[in-house]
Amino acid sequence: MWEDRAMATADAPARREPGRQDWSPWPHYNAAAAGFKGYWYPVTWSSKVTGKPSAFTIAGEKIALVRDGRKTYALHDRCPHRGVPLSLGNQQFPGTISCPYHGWTYNLESGRLCAVITDGPKSPINGKVNVRTYQTAERLGMVWVYIPIGEEEPTDIDEQLPAELVENPFVMGGRIEPRAGNWRFGAENGFDEGHAKYLHRTSLWRIFKTMPTWNLTRVVPGEGANSRWIFRVQDEVYWEADFPGVGRWTNKRWWKSQPPKETFNIGNTGKPKKIDPVITQQGFPGFASLSMPGILRIAYPNFIHYEFYVPVDADNHRYVGVMVNFTEGWQTLRFYVKYLGAIRWLFHGNFSGQDAWMVDVTDAPPERLYRPDVSLTAWRKLAEDEYSRRIAS
Amino acid sequence: VKKTLLTLLIGAALAALAPPLIRKAVRASNTQVHRIHQ
Numbered sequence: 001m002w003e004d005r006a007m008a009t010a011d012a013p014a015r016r017e018p019g020r021q022d023w024s025p026w027p028h029y030n031a032a033a034a035g036f037k038g039y040w041y042p043v044t045w046s047s048k049v050t051g052k053p054s055a056f057t058i059a060g061e062k063i064a065l066v067r068d069g070r071k072t073y074a075l076h077d078r079c080p081h082r083g084v085p086l087s088l089g090n091q092q093f094p095g096t097i098s099c100p101y102h103g104w105t106y107n108l109e110s111g112r113l114c115a116v117i118t119d120g121p122k123s124p125i126n127g128k129v130n131v132r133t134y135q136t137a138e139r140l141g142m143v144w145v146y147i148p149i150g151e152e153e154p155t156d157i158d159e160q161l162p163a164e165l166v167e168n169p170f171v172m173g174g175r176i177e178p179r180a181g182n183w184r185f186g187a188e189n190g191f192d193e194g195h196a197k198y199l200h201r202t203s204l205w206r207i208f209k210t211m212p213t214w215n216l217t218r219v220v221p222g223e224g225a226n227s228r229w230i231f232r233v234q235d236e237v238y239w240e241a242d243f244p245g246v247g248r249w250t251n252k253r254w255w256k257s258q259p260p261k262e263t264f265n266i267g268n269t270g271k272p273k274k275i276d277p278v279i280t281q282q283g284f285p286g287f288a289s290l291s292m293p294g295i296l297r298i299a300y301p302n303f304i305h306y307e308f309y310v311p312v313d314a315d316n317h318r319y320v321g322v323m324v325n326f327t328e329g330w331q332t333l334r335f336y337v338k339y340l341g342a343i344r345w346l347f348h349g350n351f352s353g354q355d356a357w358m359v360d361v362t363d364a365p366p367e368r369l370y371r372p373d374v375s376l377t378a379w380r381k382l383a384e385d386e387y388s389r390r391i392a393s
Numbered sequence: 394v395k396k397t398l399l400t401l402l403i404g405a406a407l408a409a410l411a412p413p414l415i416r417k418a419v420r421a422s423n424t425q426v427h428r429i430h431q
Binding site for chain 1: 427429431
């Protein structure tokens with residue numbers, strides 16, 4: 001899609017659409033169609049990584065993931081001999097992976113060619129070829145891979161994760177799904193101020209909850225442990241409105257819970273009766289927040305929902321939705337039932353499917369932004385500033 | 394009698410079809426739950 005658009009512009013300039021024609025004010029963000037390198041990305045569930053290699057593309061890099069003993073390994077998924085994917089091979093010796101074609105065998109830790117089965121034990125090429133390896137880590141029941149910018153050492157994964165997920169025990173349910181559309185549309189949609197109250201008003205997850213009609217919102221930077229995040233702060237929430245010459249619009253229905261009188265910043269449908277102490281302790285200024293390289297956090301009174309938009313290539317990403325409840329002991333069973341019976345179908349399924357639909361069909365730039373899109377431009381600025389700092393260091 | 398037979402038939406069809414359909418949907422959803430201890 002991105003290539004097609006570039007060609008269309010070069011060959012026959014299209015009719016000019018209103019508004020901003022490109023993302024040139026954010027050059028790094030504009031260039032990151034296939035994702036930002038220099039970050040950790042969740043790839044798949046830990047239990048899915050076994051001794052049988054599997055193939056993934058993350059931020060444009062083709063990766064073979066394999067488990068040896070208790071440790072996971074990631075290698076560039078291409079045998080330098082003839083370009084065959086190593087993920088089609090298997091493990092002939094402990095601690096190695098062998099190409100399915102001629103048995104070129106690589107050490108999983110270093111990526112060094114350590115045996116060539118079809119050229120004998122004294123093969124002269126042995127030890128002279130390397131495949132690139134990637135650092136892996138296991139967090140939140142998933143395998144994460146660090147995609148480097150160059151040859152640098154990986155950053156600390158725990159500094160990239162939301163602090164509350166590093167410091168507290170919890171129970172979580174999650175869904176990993178390949179999705180069409182650029183990862184930036186995923187991130188922008190997640191933090192988009194205007195969309196949820198209108199797009200999701202028909203979702204089953206919101207069938208008994210009134211969604212606002214419109215809000216007055218600010219975006220503020222986080223502080224302390226949240227200094228890498230930006231927050232959406234709702235200053236005013238309107239549940240109905242008269243639109244001159246058109247009519248009245250509201251999402252209020254007789255079967256839905258009545259909206260609260262005052263404005264609040266945890267959740268977006270009702271005044272919370274009780275807020276989880278771990279969530280209270282975080283002191284989030286707003287219920288929606290976003291950080292690099294595309295991590296969305298939506299704080300509800302009793303759980304937090306996260307979305308990780310993992311870039312695959314310019315036209316595809318992986319959606320990783322995680323619902324977290326800060327409980328231990330028998331209370332976790334209640335969450336299991338709730339997640340497996342309802343949340344994964346209603347929230348991570350139907351509700352989130354509406355986002356997937358929009359992300360797939362979004363086609364920008366050009367774009368003519370409106371007042372609530374301060375959420376989009378603030379995110380682009382955050383991405384631009386953080387990545388500029390990262391490559392400068 | 395007709396009604397009972399129809400009910401039994403629909404019941405049997407549901408009992409036969411529902412588990413594989415649910416299994417298929419669960420697999421497609423690629424969901425997992427985890428307890429995380431720090």
